Amino acid sequence: MGENIREKVKTYYGDIAKRVNGSSCCSGSSCCGDDICKDIPVYDPEYITGLPEEAVEASLGCANPIAIADLKKGEKVLDLGCGGGIDVFIAAKYVGPEGRVYGLDMTDEMLALANKNKEKMGINNVEFIKGYIEEIPMEDESVDVVISNCVINLSEDKGRVLKEAHRVLKAGGRLAVADIVMLKDVPENLKKSAEMWVGCIAGALSVGEYEELLKKAGFRNIEIRPVNIYKKDLIRDILEQKNLQELYGEIDLDLVDGAFAGALIRAEK
Known part of the structure; x- marks a missing residue:
């Protein structure tokens, strides 16, 4: 990952971790912004019942990967980009005391x-x-x-991430990911905007590109299902959340209307 984008991502998510204790967010928060979570519900109540409020408030996902993971008692699970731990703690309920869940993150504050x-x-x-x-x-x-959950799209080397995921999986293991995908082409300046990478948008792949990288990494039985489509009003909210209103003049919001979606992605080794 380019250091400029990686450092922006680190700073952005580190700041979120620092302010979680003094902020509030609904239980369906998303990578797009804390105050628009009501527009993109992520977790049904049964998934987050009993979790620490801080874990829920630090959640920045775009869908619920646990819903497609088919977790079983005794399994070992790895969460890439675990943040405050919400998906780790949900997974821990399913694998039970005889299982184990690892959360991986690059941000000291989130850890x-x-x-x-x-x-x-x-x-x-x-x-x-x-x-x-x-x-x-x-x-x-x-x-x-x-x-x-809405982390792989933050990497500039998604192919390497997926190869690493394939490497650590046992034979017959499963990949269950929520991520942003691109449903139609968008302006080139948005794709290249380092600021928009931290909002999960600029780094999004098309469904076809994502599927191809999964195949190259060695995965099979691939399923990619968009579940939360981002309309232009939501994109506008994203820009406002990140103080990027100056991009209004550079981006025709009609062109990005429905261009991105939170998707559930499942594959097997």
């Missing part, structure tokens, strides 16, 4: 928040690890399931 939430929950089948999703610090074939 500190995740560990704080772990202490609040008093659970022992969860571990948080610092590292990059392009260089997963785990052994080959060490987990049964890899999950992620």
Whole structure:
């Protein structure tokens, strides 16, 4: 990942972790912005019941990967870009005390928040690890399931991320990801905007491109299903959330209307 974009992503999500304790957000928050979560519901109540409020408030996902992960008791799970730990804690419920869930994140502030939430929950089948999703610090074939929520699109080397996910999965393992995909072409200046990378948009792949990278990484039985389509009013809210109103003059919002969606992506090794 280019250092300029990687540092912007680190700073942005680190700042979110710092202010979580003093902020509020609804239970369906999204990577697009804290105040527009009501427009993109992510988790049904049964998934987040009993989780620390800080874990829910730090959630910045675009869909619910656990809904397609088919987690089983005793399985080992890795969450790429775990943030405050919401998907890690949800997964921990499904795999039970005999299973284990690892959360990987590059942001110190998010890892500190995740560990704080772990202490609040008093659970022992969860571990948080610092590292990059392009260089997963785990052994080959060490987990049964890899999950992620609106994080892979933040990487400039998505092919490498998917190859790493394939590497750490056991034979027959599953990838269950929520991510932003591009449903139609968008202006080139938006694709290249470093600021918009942190909002999960500029780095989005088309459905076809995503499927091709999954195949190249070695995955099979690939399914990509857009579930939350972003209309132009939502894109405008994203720009306002990130103080990027100056892009109004550079982007025809009609051209990006319905161009992006939160998708559920499943594949097998």
